[in-house]
Amino acid sequence: YLGYRALDSAKNMPFWRADGMLYTFLLHAGPVEFLYYWFHRALHHHFLYSRYHSHHHSSIVTEPITSVIHPFAEHIVYFLLFAIPIVTTILTQTASLLAIAIYITYIDLMNNMGHCNFEV
Numbered sequence: 001y002l003g004y005r006a007l008d009s010a011k012n013m014p015f016w017r018a019d020g021m022l023y024t025f026l027l028h029a030g031p032v033e034f035l036y037y038w039f040h041r042a043l044h045h046h047f048l049y050s051r052y053h054s055h056h057h058s059s060i061v062t063e064p065i066t067s068v069i070h071p072f073a074e075h076i077v078y079f080l081l082f083a084i085p086i087v088t089t090i091l092t093q094t095a096s097l098l099a100i101a102i103y104i105t106y107i108d109l110m111n112n113m114g115h116c117n118f119e120v
Helices: 001-007 019-042 046-051 053-055 063-070 074-089 097-113
Strands: none
Touching: 001 019, 019 046, 019 074, 019 097
16 A cells, blocks of 8 residues: 555556566565575574574464564565565566566465475
């Protein structure tokens, strides 16, 4: 909602654009995955893990809801990180409603599958 109000290019977004989907994929596979890896790895350093991130790993049996059990600041970092492809495609006017919906669904699906207590 805030993005729609603040970014004029979000107001006339098409339903589908193939180039926007490609940019979303490339931005996620490149900078988002790179930054996510190093941020998550830093959270597992003994200093941050014992004081901060261990709460996320306190589930004895993980399930999909475990994927979103984080301290608030960690939620903010993940939100900003995963917003990179969305905001970039909106600002470059290559975004589409379907590409954003697919991206958000992909992020949630992969996050839940990674915490469902079995390997796929």
